[in-house]
Amino acid sequence: MNAVNLERKKKPARSSSLTTGNLLFRLLGLFIFDAGALWLGLNLLFDGYWPFAAIILVITILINVIWLRPEAYPLRWMSPGLAFMILISVYPILYTVYISFTNFGTGNLLPKVQAIEVLEKRTFLPEKGADYNTALYTNDAGEFALWLQPKDGAEGFLVLPGQQVVSVHVGAFDPDGFPEQLEGWERVSKRDMLKAISQLQDVEFGEPPHVVKLTGLNTAAEKKQRYVYDEEQDAIVDVATDTTYYADDITGAFIAEDGQNLIPGYTVGVGFKNYGRFISNPAFRGPLLLIFIWNVAFAFLSVLFAFSLGLLIAIAFGRDMPARKLIKSLLIIPFAIPGVLTILVWKGLWNPINGAVATTLAGWLGMSSLNVFADPIGVKVALLIVNVWLAYPYFMLSVVVNLVVAKSIKIG
Numbered sequence: 001m002n003a004v005n006l007e008r009k010k011k012p013a014r015s016s017s018l019t020t021g022n023l024l025f026r027l028l029g030l031f032i033f034d035a036g037a038l039w040l041g042l043n044l045l046f047d048g049y050w051p052f053a054a055i056i057l058v059i060t061i062l063i064n065v066i067w068l069r070p071e072a073y074p075l076r077w078m079s080p081g082l083a084f085m086i087l088i089s090v091y092p093i094l095y096t097v098y099i100s101f102t103n104f105g106t107g108n109l110l111p112k113v114q115a116i117e118v119l120e121k122r123t124f125l126p127e128k129g130a131d132y133n134t135a136l137y138t139n140d141a142g143e144f145a146l147w148l149q150p151k152d153g154a155e156g157f158l159v160l161p162g163q164q165v166v167s168v169h170v171g172a173f174d175p176d177g178f179p180e181q182l183e184g185w186e187r188v189s190k191r192d193m194l195k196a197i198s199q200l201q202d203v204e205f206g207e208p209p210h211v212v213k214l215t216g217l218n219t220a221a222e223k224k225q226r227y228v229y230d231e232e233q234d235a236i237v238d239v240a241t242d243t244t245y246y247a248d249d250i251t252g253a254f255i256a257e258d259g260q261n262l263i264p265g266y267t268v269g270v271g272f273k274n275y276g277r278f279i280s281n282p283a284f285r286g287p288l289l290l291i292f293i294w295n296v297a298f299a300f301l302s303v304l305f306a307f308s309l310g311l312l313i314a315i316a317f318g319r320d321m322p323a324r325k326l327i328k329s330l331l332i333i334p335f336a337i338p339g340v341l342t343i344l345v346w347k348g349l350w351n352p353i354n355g356a357v358a359t360t361l362a363g364w365l366g367m368s369s370l371n372v373f374a375d376p377i378g379v380k381v382a383l384l385i386v387n388v389w390l391a392y393p394y395f396m397l398s399v400v401v402n403l404v405v406a407k408s409i410k411i412g
Helices: 002-046 050-068 070-099 112-120 190-200 273-280 282-316 324-331 339-349 356-364 376-411
Strands: 131-138 144-150 157-160 163-166 219-221 227-230 235-238 243-248 253-255
Touching: 002 050, 050 070, 112 227, 131 190, 273 282, 282 376, 324 376, 339 356, 339 376
Parallel strands: none
Antiparallel strands: 131 144, 131 219, 144 157, 157 163, 227 235, 235 243, 243 253
8 A cells, every 4th residue: 555655646746847848848949949030039029020020029929928828738839830821821911001101113123122222232433543454363272363454554463362363473474464373272273163253252352442342243343332321311322423312201202302302212102092093093993893703703603613514523423433533533633733833834725826725626616726825714714614614623622522522421
């Protein structure tokens, strides 16, 4: 009896130990997840993408609530799916609604912070800036150097990233005026030039004020930063022309006193301006009703025809018949073919010259040719046919599964 009592007393301690271990493991996982979400959210926020940062915050709070609240236990293993559903399905819808209240469009695609960064990366060649022909060299340590050959025929020299002229023993020169041999350096082959150039396009060679950047495969120049952001004035200064472009948070553009503006601009809120323009403009208002009717009709007819065809096939091939499984396997081919290939296949089938579907329908209708791409009604019919072909396997499988479940319940 004493041994049994001792064993019973030990069991709660073991259970408590397991519970504590699970809690610590859960907290550690949440800490790693929250740290990653915080890092991502802050980077998005600093880059001006606050809607994306907001949805990351919502997902983070949701995950923490689910994994910390005991009553949310059934949702724990569904939490990754819920997170991806919010990120992939819910967020795009909300973001689309949000940008409808902004000036988002050509020239105004970026947040203000990103637009400033794009402008500040632009460079120009000053009047007194040197322009060179170049050859790229590398050493055993994987470092790169540029041989700069002035275009005026002056003597060339070697520079490294952030370093001034390097004195090295120079061997013979090739016909283009570049050293065939440099002590400790080997010329980069033409085959490897593109890969090297992509790594070095933002690297500055030499020391200020004579800093050069690569401008091509065999050229470099002493380019300067053209646009500089002045935070106090909230303006962009064009160093090349000494012009100041002031930020206009109403139109989302940097505008100079003469009315010129820089591209890109940035995204700002415009309220209901887009909706007012859409309703008041006859060019938009006219087709609006037709577009709305077609969208509703397309969704309704696609579901109706796809469900009807899927139901018909499921019932027709649900009975005992030869090669039933093979036929059913062939009927779900639309699910197995990637969408890109499906588009190409149907494009060929509807080809008015030699497409199998187009030429067959033209023969039935007594027409010399049938070009659905040029007919507003024909292209709508073609879209419905393609969409039904893509969707009917889903409804067919749904009906088959329901029939199997119903049959098993009846038998049980």
